[in-house]
Amino acid sequence: MGESTSSSIRRRMGGSSLxxxxxxxxxxxxVLNIVERSIPAEDLVAAxxxxxxxWG
Structure with a gap:
């Protein structure tokens, strides 16, 4: 069986993302979209x- 597209893309990008x-x-x-290898708590709270x- 072939690998799924998302796992293929993830491997080529060098690992997982949050x-x-x-x-x-x-x-x-x-109203919020963050995609990173790491999301520090301070950055998430600020966002x-x-x-x-x-947006209220």
Whole structure:
């Protein structure tokens, strides 16, 4: 069996990634998207604070 596309892409990119995302349930608009190899807590908190300040 062949490997899945996502695992193939992940291997070529050099490993796994972390994803942090948030979607407004009413408008279905994406208000936060972070895709990184590592997401430090301070960076996540800062991004969440900014998203809440902008979107409420």
């Amino acid at each position: 994803v942090a995302s948030m979607v407004d349930e009413h408008t279905r608009q994406s 969440l604070e900014k998203a809440f300040a902008l």
